Amino acid sequence: MRIAVDAMGGDKAPQEIVKGSVLAAQQVPDAEIILVGDENRIKHELCLGGTIPKNITIHHAAQIVGMEDPATHSIRQKINSSITQSVELVAKRKADAIVSAGHTGATVAAAMLHMKTLKGIRRPGIAISLPTLHGSCLIIDAGANISCKPLHLYQYGIMASTVCKHLMNIENPKVGLLNIGEEDAKGNDLVRETFSLLSNAHLNFIGNIESREIFDGKADVVVCEGFVGNVILKFAEGMAKNLLTTIKAESMNRFWAKLGLLLCKPVFQSIKTKMDFAEYGGVPLLGINGICIICHGRSDARTIQNAIKAALKLTKTEINEYIISELEKSNTLTAEVA
Structure with a gap:
C-alpha cells in the first residue's frame, strides 16, 4: 500500500x-x-x-x-x-x-x-472520535461542510454508523442528532428536517441529544453540521487541557493534595492519553x-x-465499499429528498 x-x-x-x-x-x-x-x-x-x-x-x-x-x-x-x-x-x-x-x-x-x-x-464529512464514559463517540461533521442540507446530515449518519460497525466493532451503533433539546420539535429547520430523514432511515436512530450527553456515551454517532461540530471539537480540546492544568496547579498549593496527585498520576496519565489527539493521529474525511x-x-x-x-x-x-453498500440500501429515500 x-x-x-x-x-x-x-x-x-x-x-x-x-x-x-x-x-x-x-x-x-x-x-x-x-x-x-x-x-x-x-x-x-x-x-x-x-x-x-x-x-x-x-x-x-x-x-x-x-x-x-x-x-x-x-x-x-x-x-x-x-x-x-x-x-x-x-x-x-x-x-x-x-x-x-x-x-x-x-x-x-x-x-x-x-x-x-x-x-x-453529496458532501464529505470529517468524523472525529471523542472519548466517553463507555468508550468513544464519532462526531460528524467536524468542519468539512458548514453549509449543510438535511440530506448531507442524513448521509453523515449512514457513513459514521458504517465506520462504527466495521472499524469499532459496534454491531448496531446508536445514532443521535445534536440539538438544543431532546423534543422532536426543537431546533432550526435544518435539524427538524434531518430528524425526519433519520427517523425513516435503516439506522438505529435514538433521536435528538444535547451536547452535554455526548460524553455520557448515550450515542455512538452524533450528527451535526460542520460549524457546530468544529466548535465542539475545539471547545472539548481546550476544556480537557485546561481542566488537567487546573487540577495540577491547585494540587501544588497543598501538601496532602500534592501527595494525592502523585498517587493518582497513572490515572491522570491515562486520561491525558485518551484526550491526546496525537494518539489518534488523524481523522478520516468520509x-x-x-x-x-x-x-x-x-x-x-x-x-x-x-x-x-x-x-x-x-x-x-475497504471502508468505502461498506459505505457504498449502506448507501444503496437508502437509495429510495435519497432520491425522494434530492
Missing part, C-alpha cells in the same frame, strides 16, 4: 512530518510512503535522521498552501502545491491514501475536486473516493506516525 504524505502541511512541517513518516516506514516496512513537497527540504530532513528507509520516496511539489490562503482559490492557483499533488496521486491511483496536517479547507476542496465523492454522496486522513495543524512526529497507521487500517478495511 502507498500513502501520500503532505510533507509541507502543518505548523511543524517539514521537520516533524518527515520524522513521523520515517517512524511509520520503519514500523510498517511493507508500505510505501511518498513524501510530497519541496524535494531539497525533504532530503535535508531525511539526511538529518540518518539511515533513510527504503520504502520512502519523494514526489516534488514546489508550492505550499498557507493557513491564511483561501481554500478554493489556493487549490486552483497553486496546482503544484503539496496538498494538490498528494490528492492527485490518490486520484490517479498512484497512492492509496493521503495524510495531511495542512490547510483543512484546502485539503477537503482538493479531495472533492480531484478524488471526487463516492457515488451518491465520503471521498479514496482514503483521506486530516491531522491537527500542530501535529508532531508521533501524530503523523499514527495518522499513517490509521490510513493503512482504513485502506485494508
